[in-house]
Amino acid sequence: MSAEPAAAASPNRPVLSVQDMSIQFKLPQGWITAVDRVSFDLRQGEVVGIVGESGSGKSQILLSLMGLLAGNGRCSGSAVFEGQQLLNRPPKELDAIRGSTMSMIFQDPMTSLNPYMRVSDQLTEVLTAHQGKSKAEALEVAIEMLERVRIPEARRRIRLYPHEFSGGMRQRVMIAMALLCRPEVLFADEPTTALDVTVQAQILELMAELARDMRTAVAIVTHDLGVIARLCDRVIVLYGGRIMEQGSLDEIFYDPKHPYTKGLLASTPRLDEKVHGELRTIPGQPRAAMGDFPGCPFEPRCALRIDRCRAEMPALLGDDKGRAVACHVSGV
Amino acid sequence: MWSYTLRRTLGSVPTLLALCVITFFMMRVAPGGPFSGNRRVSPEFVKLMEDAYHLNDPLWQQFWTWFNGVLHFDLGPSLKLRDYNVSELIAIGLPTSLEVGAWAMLLSTLVGVVLGIAGALRRNGPIDYSAGAIAMVGVAVPIFVIGPLLQIVFGLQLRWLPVARWDDSWQCRVLPVLTLALPNIAYVSRLMRSSMIETARTNYVRTARAKGIGEWRTILKHALRGAIMPVVAYLGPATAVTISGSVVVETVFSIPGIGRFFVESVANRDYPLIMGVTLLYGAIVIAANLVTDIARGLLDPKVSYE
Numbered sequence: 001m002s003a004e005p006a007a008a009a010s011p012n013r014p015v016l017s018v019q020d021m022s023i024q025f026k027l028p029q030g031w032i033t034a035v036d037r038v039s040f041d042l043r044q045g046e047v048v049g050i051v052g053e054s055g056s057g058k059s060q061i062l063l064s065l066m067g068l069l070a071g072n073g074r075c076s077g078s079a080v081f082e083g084q085q086l087l088n089r090p091p092k093e094l095d096a097i098r099g100s101t102m103s104m105i106f107q108d109p110m111t112s113l114n115p116y117m118r119v120s121d122q123l124t125e126v127l128t129a130h131q132g133k134s135k136a137e138a139l140e141v142a143i144e145m146l147e148r149v150r151i152p153e154a155r156r157r158i159r160l161y162p163h164e165f166s167g168g169m170r171q172r173v174m175i176a177m178a179l180l181c182r183p184e185v186l187f188a189d190e191p192t193t194a195l196d197v198t199v200q201a202q203i204l205e206l207m208a209e210l211a212r213d214m215r216t217a218v219a220i221v222t223h224d225l226g227v228i229a230r231l232c233d234r235v236i237v238l239y240g241g242r243i244m245e246q247g248s249l250d251e252i253f254y255d256p257k258h259p260y261t262k263g264l265l266a267s268t269p270r271l272d273e274k275v276h277g278e279l280r281t282i283p284g285q286p287r288a289a290m291g292d293f294p295g296c297p298f299e300p301r302c303a304l305r306i307d308r309c310r311a312e313m314p315a316l317l318g319d320d321k322g323r324a325v326a327c328h329v330s331g332v
Numbered sequence: 333m334w335s336y337t338l339r340r341t342l343g344s345v346p347t348l349l350a351l352c353v354i355t356f357f358m359m360r361v362a363p364g365g366p367f368s369g370n371r372r373v374s375p376e377f378v379k380l381m382e383d384a385y386h387l388n389d390p391l392w393q394q395f396w397t398w399f400n401g402v403l404h405f406d407l408g409p410s411l412k413l414r415d416y417n418v419s420e421l422i423a424i425g426l427p428t429s430l431e432v433g434a435w436a437m438l439l440s441t442l443v444g445v446v447l448g449i450a451g452a453l454r455r456n457g458p459i460d461y462s463a464g465a466i467a468m469v470g471v472a473v474p475i476f477v478i479g480p481l482l483q484i485v486f487g488l489q490l491r492w493l494p495v496a497r498w499d500d501s502w503q504c505r506v507l508p509v510l511t512l513a514l515p516n517i518a519y520v521s522r523l524m525r526s527s528m529i530e531t532a533r534t535n536y537v538r539t540a541r542a543k544g545i546g547e548w549r550t551i552l553k554h555a556l557r558g559a560i561m562p563v564v565a566y567l568g569p570a571t572a573v574t575i576s577g578s579v580v581v582e583t584v585f586s587i588p589g590i591g592r593f594f595v596e597s598v599a600n601r602d603y604p605l606i607m608g609v610t611l612l613y614g615a616i617v618i619a620a621n622l623v624t625d626i627a628r629g630l631l632d633p634k635v636s637y638e
């Protein structure tokens with residue numbers, strides 16, 4: 001059976017498989033659904049972009065997978081990572097996974113590092129906890145990793161506190177922290193939106209480059225289609241807690257099927273296009289409360305809606321190559 | 333840091349001076365005098381005594397005389413306990429007061445912090461509710477009520493502890509220290525609880541959880557450090573609360589400390605003793621605030637002494 005190792009090393013092996021994941025939050029007036037039956041795979045070494053407007057549930061998907069859901073939240077469905085179920089796992093068991101084979105970079109580098117601890121301690125504790133390294137060994141690995149994220153004078157700077165770093169440098173520290181144990185999967189929740197535009201691109205490229213070197217699969221959440229275009233192999237488009245469409249970068253950008261995806265692309269200003277008057281927007285507002293309604297969440301704003309859209313959520317139908325669309329009117 | 337300490341110490345001189353001036357003149361505005369309460373002595377004798385202690389000189393001159401003494405480390409004589417001067421009385425009472433006060437501070441900080449953390453980690457659990465009840469009592473019931481209550485229950489009824497005795501045994505210390513600590517236990521536990529809850533929600537604690545280093549390590553190494561800062565900042569004010577409490581507690585439990593001298597000195601209009609103790613209390617509170625600020629600086633890397 002010489003085919004076995006080859007299959008394991010193939011770029012298409014899914015490392016994370018999410019099936020029918022739903023997330024709900026308890027509010028005084030009852031449970032609201034933030035994410036509704038979302039399914040997707042993350043394959044070894046690929047970079048997947050998750051786009052969607054504010055409140056569409058992007059962050060909550062990643063947080064649930066990391067076991068970091070807020071106290072009033074609950075999730076259902078399944079998420080299998082390296083043969084292990086992630087959802088509703090006791091934190092103790094998740095601790096063997098998170099920070100080592102699965103890690104996350106958060107949005108705001110200014111507040112995501114502990115202001116009271118030296119960067120060295122914040123980095124080395126990951127290695128001592130997961131790999132049983134000694135303090136001294138861990139420090140060497142941490143310095144090496146800071147050098148890889150191109151922090152100059154890493155050996156000296158690792159002794160500093162977070163406030164002694166700029167925003168961009170702090171996010172490099174966060175990236176180094178997340179990659180210390182060479183994870184299989186890296187989640188990045190808008191890793192650069194809090195940063196100066198001039199450093200955004202550098203940071204993203206750095207993250208993607210390191211992930212490629214380590215063959216780490218990346219799921220990156222963003223509002224920014226430019227980021228997607230630059231980094232991602234595949235795209236998942238969310239609206240109102242549901243997947244509207246997913247496919248390869250080219251499919252989504254050059255052949256969008258779902259009316260929301262089309263609207264999203266049309267409302268993004270492009271440098272190679274003259275803008276006449278106002279920027280185009282998608283008319284209407286997202287549904288205020290995501291209650292349990294039967295129809296498509298985009299229906300109220302959709303130009304192509306038919307009666308059926310209000311009554312019934314279209315299934316996400318697709319081919320076996322990962323291209324899928326959830327729309328009654330314009331399917332694959 | 334040394335230059336910071338020096339600057340703060342020098343900066344506290346005007347505060348102390350203002351404290352002395354206000355206390356001095358307020359006491360003189362209040363009716364009565366050190367020799368006026370006693371009906372058995374003639375007015376002529378009172379006048380003689382007052383002249384002997386320069387109490388009939390112009391006020392500003394009296395203040396100057398007293399202040400000049402302070403500059404030469406002389407707090408003057410006691411008007412009532414005539415064999416002693418104020419410095420001697422302070423030297424007699426201070427060790428006892430410091431002992432009770434220090435135990436009360438230690439107890440209130442430790443118990444307050446532990447109760448606060450326990451309440452924050454198990455919100456709405458039994459510990460949280462008990463801590464809340466203790467805090468409610470500690471905040472709402474003044475210690476001149478709590479002290480006698482404890483005396484009645486543990487001293488008179490259960491007979492576990494002495495009611496109001498002072499010797500070298502530890503039993504004598506339990507009730508006064510507990511009474512004195514209670515208001516600060518109440519305050520510190522509430523402060524710690526809310527601060528811990530708030531810190532547990534910060535992004536950096538979420539990052540620590542995401543690192544998979546374990547819940548206990550997350551709480552002890554990441555959350556506690558930030559959450560304890562408001563408690564550290566409260567140590568200065570806590571000292572002031574303890575001092576004012578000690579005045580009551582020493583009286584209620586007949587403890588021969590400065591607090592009791594202070595109460596007696598006010599009742600007797602023993603002006604030099606009042607001024608001496610006021611100055612001492614002021615200096616202790618200022619020193620406590622200075623130590624608090626230095627401790628905060630040591631704990632928080634963002635604070636610099638410049």
Ligand SMILES: Nc1ncnc2c1ncn2[C@@H]1O[C@H](COP(=O)(O)OP(=O)(O)OP(=O)(O)O)[C@@H](O)[C@H]1O
Binds near residue numbers: 025054223
């Ligand atoms: N603790 C909570 N309690 C109640 N509702 C919550 C809670 N956390 C998130 N939500 C809701 O879940 C929905 C999805 O939130 P999420 O943070 O995933 O959005 P997002 O797509 O990441 O948006 P953004 O781009 O603004 O970050 C939102 O409508 C939000 O109000």
Ligand SMILES: [Mg+2]
Binds near residue numbers: 058059060189
């Ligand atoms: Mg988000």
